[in-house]
Amino acid sequence: MSWSRPIALKLAASTAALVAGLAASLVTDTPALAKTAPKPVLDASAVAVPDQYSAETAQQIFKEGGNAVDAAVAIAFTLAVTYPDAGNLGGGGFMTVFMDGKPYFLDYLGTAPQQATREMYLDDKGKVMGSMSTVGSRAAAVPGTVEGMWEAQQRFGKLKWKQVLAPAIHYATDGFKVDSRLQQVRDDSARNFTGKTNFDAYFSSLKAGTVFRQPELAQTLERIASDGGREFYEGHTAELIGTQMFGHGLITKQDLQQYKAVWRQPLMADWHGYQVVTAPPPSSGGVGLIQMLKMKADLKPAFDGVELNSAPYIHLIAQIEDRVFADRQQYVDDPDVKPVPVDKLTDDSYLSQRAAEVKADEVPGAQPVKPGLDVAQAEKPETTHFSVVDKWGNAVSNTYSLNGSFGSGVVVDGAGFLLNDEMDDFVTQPGTASVPGAAANDLNTIAAGRRPVSSMTPTILLKDGKVSTVIGTPGGSRIFTTIFQVMTDMVDFGMSPANAVDAMRFHHQLLPQKTIYFEPYHPITGDLADQLKAKGYSVEGQSFNGDVQLIRVDGTTPQAAADPRGVGVGAVFQ
Template sequence: MKLFSNVKASASGFALVALISVSSGFLEATPAVAKAPAKIQPATLTSAAIAVPDRYSADAAGQIFNEGGNAVDAAVAIAFTLAVTYPDAGNIGGGGFMTLYVDGKPYFLDYRERAPLAATKNMYLDDKGNVVKDMSLIGYRAVGVPGTVEGMWEAQRRFGKLKWKQVLAPAIHYARDGFEVSQKLQERRDGAAKSFAGRTNFDTYFSNLKQGVNFKQPDLAAVLQRISDHGAKDFYSGKTADLIADAMRGHGLITKADLEQYKAVWREPVTADWNGYRVITAPPPSSGGVGLVQLLKMKADLAADFNGVPLNSAQYVHLIAEIEKRVFADRAQYLGDPDFYKVPVAQLIDDAYLAKRAAEVNPDTPSGTKSVQPGLGTSMPEKAETTHYSVIDKWGNAVSNTYTLNGPFGSGVVVDRAGIVLNDEMDDFSVKPGVANMFGVVGSDANAIEPQKRPLSSMDPTILTKDGKVALVIGTPGGSRIFTSIFQVITNIYDFDMPLPDAVAAMRFHHQLLPPDTIFWEPYKPIEGELATQIEAKGYKLEGQRFNGDIQVIKVNGNTPEAVADPRGRGVTRLFQ
């Protein structure tokens, strides 16, 4: 499949990459030279596979695989393409997390946004100490220092097979030549425009984002071309950095120094053994990995209570809610940026600790909310417009990537002469301890605003392996619903032996400690009728929510991958021979 005639693989058939040097705390591109010929590996799977948010990113991945790229090359091409064709969530003005399994080894890359150098703990409070409405959500002051470009550069530099220019080519094509706007994308634009009306420059760039239009973004195309030519250097110290700093001057906090000092960080992933699988998932500043492991292990500890309980029955919902209460109590107290705060990850996923927490579950009625406290004591100090995709190549390498602008189209601010949509990630900090963010979750001083700190996230790109080989690649957007959604799909697959499409499509629900005893249900498969009556009889309040995840998942059956995109979303799947 040839999509972009100007993209060509190296004549030798071996990978070409950009050499790097370190300057001002970020990586610079130097002229691309040939990497030493790698040992050619035989394919271990029948095909490569992807589950991605739209058809344009799927086409981009196909082109990369056709050029001889691996899962990391494809993942990077997908990310840049979504920044063009999925601008409500895909981005180069945000940040995220990437979980990788390459040549039989797990890795995790944190390219989460950071608070600007001028950020302060009370920057969103008025003179009476009250939170100023929307200040952390809309406009220039809501923006954290973006990490996506540096993250993608770092991942592709370390593990990619192709030239950097090759993985940027699809995105440049769509920005320069345009793509057809879908009805759902226009609906997202229309909703966001109402929120931003008169408060940002959003309509200057996106007023023509209408169904059926061939939407071109020449300013963004120029940015992507510079990134293609110069690597991450352009975004963090070059012309694009100047444009971002100019846009912020007099309005927001981000300066050229913020951009120059940004770095993505390789971290040790959270890993745990569960049900015969190795779970490889996100460490802090994500709460998702710890939360997912806690959910999986506590459910296993309560096997006797779950025995014979039908999936998504009133009793099943109750037991899961009891577990989730305790997970969210721990999340609020203990989780934050590990570069600023010693997060007790090992203690939080310790088998003995989780067995003790599971033993606190009331099998009959909801535990009183005030009685559910953080389990280690108190001495230790995301909306739908995130997006996720899953990739596996024919050599068995896998990437699970979740990245975000936070709200739909982020802060609503677009960088003048660059077309870059900027995030509103500052809302993911505890703007004021005990005050809920846009997802209704609260935090403590562990997640308070500090310069260069990364805000706590629920993003949870996850890979499961068995006997050293990838078994599952999974993730989703959904704010605080992310890891509860992933948990439900994983248990549907492995505890209930459901076929993959059914496991993804099954009803999902959510509880997060606060508001008290509230079960959130989704419009896709609502809780209603007799089931609703039974849940309410147990003492719960039912509340509707607009969104409960958009799972993109690949399951490997033997040596054959199977990919499923959530029917709730716009995603597509492809297999590539």
């Protein structure tokens, strides 16, 4: 076993004891899908995850014979305990899976409650009312995470359901040591929640260096482990959510009972000899990623001799991003509500036409690209991602979220978990702008049962039908521009996984026009900033530009890289 950064190589003694204690009780619990494991095709299994506790969880699951989906589900539940600002039971997300040689995609995004309405956050003058869509019970969409994990594990998992929840139950019961990152995020978030939610009652003791225990969350996890994933939607946990919402929020027991995760056809495209497997709508990220990759490939002559991350390079990428974000804001919606022209948006001839509009000497903003609603700016970066590859060549790329840090700030009393503020991912003030040629006033607006448009882009690259790369990141509208940069740094510029994840990243989107955002990790300063300004751009800092978790398979050897911007861990398990 190897780690990409120093952490303890052993599971905590209490975790090991827990595993031993559970062994006898689990032997009679028959998994929903029993399979004979094929012969390993890789030298090892690997994960790239946001914290050390989820890495230890993966180690435990692989030792017990679990596959990539078992490990992914166990990681997701562990992060709900140890990474509570983004890991969750009360949120939702996307999972891209490659299992037994076939790709799959699971949409377990949250949905608008049945009582939700298009203008629910507006006053009688049509103005948004304070922070109602981001803080408090009315900000919460119907959570999808537990249903998504249950669906994935029942379909593809090898282990017993109780086994994959055991690590999370341990960390909730016995606690975990809080690091300085988590305390800082808690302190920053508490300013929004204090006096408005019950956040402080549950998380005021999150202090760096202390052991944080969550007994109510442990009980919730034990119920789910014992009764299955639907307990969250139909059992005692559902009763607790209904009680929490009564008189405050919109989610009802009926909403929970009706919630279902959706298996969708993954979005796939050929690129530089690879097959890209990524997120379809309601993700805008998969479409955007494929558009960027193909347009850059079409523009190879324009990029020849252009230095990576130089002013000319950034200028060309910014023009590509203008067109991608224009399409995103004009066409992408919940596919169950409005058909999305994915085939056209990713068609080679269409993208060649769009690429031909990109000019090295173009003045930024001189020829406006079809403008749209500036909805991407509202997306929050506080999501989390993890990547998994097992020794049988299966893989999971999973991105899930509470939306903002600690979601809505509302903890379900008696259940110990946070609810999301995913309702803010909808257009909360519809009709404030229009898009030529499209019914923009209906795009991503609130309606009962609807899923909001998301930028989450869990992605897997295949080479000759086998897993080559597993990648994803948090970052709101910066997600797919970040993934694009890391992928092209590796493929076009020959960088190692670690160097590609470490390299400078920048971001541009249609609105605000002519703006290049840089990150504190690799700031754009000096001559580079001056050159961009001379081209007509403004150069602005941003506090966050991703937390990429990447695994690349080199022959039969997986290489894991966790973003140095975060506290994640890349681990390889022999």
